[in-house]
Amino acid sequence: MRKIQMVDTKTQYLAIKEQVDAAIHEVLDSAAYINGKAVKDFAQNLSTYLGIEHVIPCANGTDALQIAMMALDLQPGDEVITPSFTYIATTEVVALLKLTPVFVDVDLVTYCMDIESLKKAITPKTKAIVPVHLYGQAAPMEEIMAIAKQYNLFVIEDNAQAIGCDYTFSDGTKKKTGTIGHIGATSFYPSKNLGAFGDGGALFTNDITLANKMAMIANHGQSERYYHDVVGCNSRLDSIQAAILNIKLAHLDAYNNARQAVAKYYSDAFASIEHIVTPAIGKYTTHVFHQYTMQLKGVDREKFIAHLSAKEIPCMIYYPVPGHLQKMFGNQNNTHLDLPVTNALTPCVCSLPIHTEMDAEQLSYIVEGVNSFFK
Numbered sequence: 001m002r003k004i005q006m007v008d009t010k011t012q013y014l015a016i017k018e019q020v021d022a023a024i025h026e027v028l029d030s031a032a033y034i035n036g037k038a039v040k041d042f043a044q045n046l047s048t049y050l051g052i053e054h055v056i057p058c059a060n061g062t063d064a065l066q067i068a069m070m071a072l073d074l075q076p077g078d079e080v081i082t083p084s085f086t087y088i089a090t091t092e093v094v095a096l097l098k099l100t101p102v103f104v105d106v107d108l109v110t111y112c113m114d115i116e117s118l119k120k121a122i123t124p125k126t127k128a129i130v131p132v133h134l135y136g137q138a139a140p141m142e143e144i145m146a147i148a149k150q151y152n153l154f155v156i157e158d159n160a161q162a163i164g165c166d167y168t169f170s171d172g173t174k175k176k177t178g179t180i181g182h183i184g185a186t187s188f189y190p191s192k193n194l195g196a197f198g199d200g201g202a203l204f205t206n207d208i209t210l211a212n213k214m215a216m217i218a219n220h221g222q223s224e225r226y227y228h229d230v231v232g233c234n235s236r237l238d239s240i241q242a243a244i245l246n247i248k249l250a251h252l253d254a255y256n257n258a259r260q261a262v263a264k265y266y267s268d269a270f271a272s273i274e275h276i277v278t279p280a281i282g283k284y285t286t287h288v289f290h291q292y293t294m295q296l297k298g299v300d301r302e303k304f305i306a307h308l309s310a311k312e313i314p315c316m317i318y319y320p321v322p323g324h325l326q327k328m329f330g331n332q333n334n335t336h337l338d339l340p341v342t343n344a345l346t347p348c349v350c351s352l353p354i355h356t357e358m359d360a361e362q363l364s365y366i367v368e369g370v371n372s373f374f375k
């Protein structure tokens with residue numbers, strides 16, 4: 001049996017090696033390493049795939065979130081509402097820009113932003129909401145957009161874990177996650193559902209003014225060469241990464257289908273284990289399973305992990321410390337925050353290996369390994 005890994009980017013590469021190698025060599029021959037044709041082609045293809053007017057590539061997903069907040073002219077002291085139960089990048093950029101992160105809770109079923117908690121967190125200082133499509137399924141965007149409209153707030157979707165996910169509105173229309181808010185931000189970190197062989201990220205919007213502003217900010221605030229109108233940063237997707245992403249984009253739906261098949265296999269296998277709560281899917285969304293995250297009930301998680309580890313089955317905790325209890329946010333000041341679902345999920349979540357290259361032998365071995373813990 002092949003060694004089991006949380007992600008297996010190597011095997012995925014080998015399956016498309018010829019195409020990828022040719023694309024890389026084309027960039028090498030062109031010598032257009034920065035902002036070459038591959039970058040423009042990829043942005044165009046991704047905008048077609050997502051059904052969005054503008055795609056602005058940048059250096060990584062964290063930068064994408066930062067550039068979005070800069071483009072919205074948020075000012076120090078403005079409040080930005082984000083879930084605490086997410087990867088740190090979402091909230092880190094809020095603090096970096098001297099904005100105030102306001103942590104809200106997540107829904108126990110979807111692990112995404114909880115609407116009641118969001119409503120309670122809105123104050124006159126609130127300027128933006130950053131929902132996260134955690135683990136690969138959508139936050140309740142229709143309700144979030146309605147609240148944003150009512151209070152005149154911006155919405156930046158953190159789509160780093162959910163590229164390719166479909167959201168269905170109550171009238172039946174469908175949109176890709178990342179294209180519903182004012183701005184969508186994503187990451188092409190190698191382990192993401194659409195991963196480069198290095199860092200990468202992108203911003204999405206249908207607003208031409210925002211699109212131009214974000215492109216300008218990502219390029220030193222430059223309007224024409226050596227004329228810098230606003231304070232920006234240097235955040236580029238390089239041509240080699242764009243060429244690789246262009247090849248992989250054509251496989252994205254197949255990759256997401258493969259992840260969904262793994263998730264179904266696990267969920268069917270664990271349905272009768274009372275100590276495991278398998279991931280549930282919101283009724284308005286598909287799930288592209290960036291992670292397969294289950295809850296362990298009445299189980300010593302350390303022992304469970306050690307049991308799997310002895311069988312060389314990796315698993316991970318996403319994330320062991322929620323944002324509001326991180327030292328960088330003055331964890332001592334946040335213990336009063338009422339985030340019951342976040343606090344309940346953190347000690348019991350556990351993510352199993354999920355990626356596009358898992359075979360039947362590996363899957364049955366993992367399921368047997370999990371089952372044997374409960375025998």
Ligand SMILES: *Cc1c(COP(=O)(O)O)cnc(C)c1O
Pocket residue numbers: 060061062063086087089090132158160161186187188189199200201
């Ligand atoms: C990966 C990730 C990011 C950051 O992306 P990078 O490309 O690593 O900077 C932001 N938010 C979430 C939810 C992520 O999973």
